[in-house]
Amino acid sequence: MQQMHDAVIVGGGPAGASCALWLARLGLSPILVEASAKLGGLGNDNPFADDWIAVLPGVTGQQVAANIDVSVRAAGVPLRLQTRVSRVLPCKGGIQASLMGPDGDETTVRGRTLVIASGVRAKGLPGHPPGATWPGVLIGPGSPIVAQDYSGLSVAVLGGGDNAFENYVYVRNRGARAVHLYARSVRAQQQWVTRAGTEGVRIGPYSVDPASRSVDGRQYDLILVFYGWEPQAAFADSLQLARDDRGYIRTDVATAETSVTDIYAIGEVAHRMHPCVVTSMADGVVAAKAIQRRWERPGN
Numbered sequence: 001m002q003q004m005h006d007a008v009i010v011g012g013g014p015a016g017a018s019c020a021l022w023l024a025r026l027g028l029s030p031i032l033v034e035a036s037a038k039l040g041g042l043g044n045d046n047p048f049a050d051d052w053i054a055v056l057p058g059v060t061g062q063q064v065a066a067n068i069d070v071s072v073r074a075a076g077v078p079l080r081l082q083t084r085v086s087r088v089l090p091c092k093g094g095i096q097a098s099l100m101g102p103d104g105d106e107t108t109v110r111g112r113t114l115v116i117a118s119g120v121r122a123k124g125l126p127g128h129p130p131g132a133t134w135p136g137v138l139i140g141p142g143s144p145i146v147a148q149d150y151s152g153l154s155v156a157v158l159g160g161g162d163n164a165f166e167n168y169v170y171v172r173n174r175g176a177r178a179v180h181l182y183a184r185s186v187r188a189q190q191q192w193v194t195r196a197g198t199e200g201v202r203i204g205p206y207s208v209d210p211a212s213r214s215v216d217g218r219q220y221d222l223i224l225v226f227y228g229w230e231p232q233a234a235f236a237d238s239l240q241l242a243r244d245d246r247g248y249i250r251t252d253v254a255t256a257e258t259s260v261t262d263i264y265a266i267g268e269v270a271h272r273m274h275p276c277v278v279t280s281m282a283d284g285v286v287a288a289k290a291i292q293r294r295w296e297r298p299g300n
């Protein structure tokens with residue numbers, strides 16, 4: 001008979017890892033499924049000092065991610081790394097998640113509770129399938145954009161938010177031959193707009209051809225795309241959870257429970273007011289405590 005875990009947690013970023021850690025320390029039996037080879041989520045993409053976490057001065061996002069990995073392993077949480085949850089269906093007494101392992105092997109796990117902590121992914125170019133790639137077109141933000149050598153290159157930066165403006169300034173300071181920022185409208189904070197200046201910044205409609213790496217007919221060596229984020233939880237579509245108009249999963253703020261009993265959503269996939277490492281980890285704690293209370297109730 002297959003083991004029934006107290007919680008199947010999908011995603012080992014700050015939200016899912018924190019939930020798993022707390023559940024294990026509270027004496028419950030979670031299992032954590034993570035698509036990549038490491039825990040820590042988007043922090044693995046941040047090589048810079050993460051000065052937003054009051055107790056970790058000077059520590060980089062990548063070090064925060066590595067610490068998450070150490071903490072979850074120390075708590076003895078069962079892990080399935082390099083394993084993607086492809087589908088979740090209700091089953092007797094809970095849910096059953098279908099898993100795709102590193103060698104394409106398909107298995108299932110079952111849980112009395114499901115915790116969705118699968119975060120967000122950067123939006124690609126509209127009109128193309130999610131995850132589509134082209135040589136010289138980088139979808140950001142993240143470490144590949146930071147690690148890129150820009151010396152002597154012509155670069156187009158696309159987007160009107162903070163990340164586009166911040167990276168425009170970053171590339172301009174790293175020896176690029178020409179850098180242009182294309183923004184249909186400006187949503188970035190004033191500090192970034194001011195630092196970007198007006199030379200090289202084009203506001204208004206534009207067209208992109210990723211195959212020829214051109215914007216408005218002008219060819220570039222590199223195109224960097226910053227079109228924001230979208231939730232990634234298609235594996236849970238069949239559960240018909242209530243979502244907001246952008247696809248983020250709606251939850252009860254006090255418990256992190258979704259519109260379906262015993263299914264929780266935490267971290268960026270549930271779109272908190274200010275998503276970051278700290279709010280995502282706090283969400284994990286909220287869900288863990290709610291799950292503990294749920295299964296401690298008489299009759300459960």
Ligand SMILES: Cc1cc2nc3c(=O)[nH]c(=O)nc-3n(C[C@H](O)[C@H](O)[C@H](O)COP(=O)(O)OP(=O)(O)OC[C@H]3O[C@@H](n4cnc5c(N)ncnc54)[C@H](O)[C@@H]3O)c2cc1C
Pocket residue numbers: 010011012013014015016033034035036039040041042043045046049050051052061083084085086117118119120141142143232235266267268269275276277278280
């Ligand atoms: C470049 C960059 C810099 C940042 N800098 C900071 C900073 O300095 N300070 C700060 O507080 N925040 C920062 N953030 C934001 C912070 O990283 C996120 O808010 C936080 O990681 C969100 O946590 P999460 O657990 O909700 O999601 P994520 O970190 O996105 O984790 C989700 C995890 O779920 C996994 N997953 C997705 N789908 C599946 C599936 N089907 N099956 C199994 N696993 C799956 C993913 O692989 C991922 O590991 C930064 C983000 C970026 C991109």
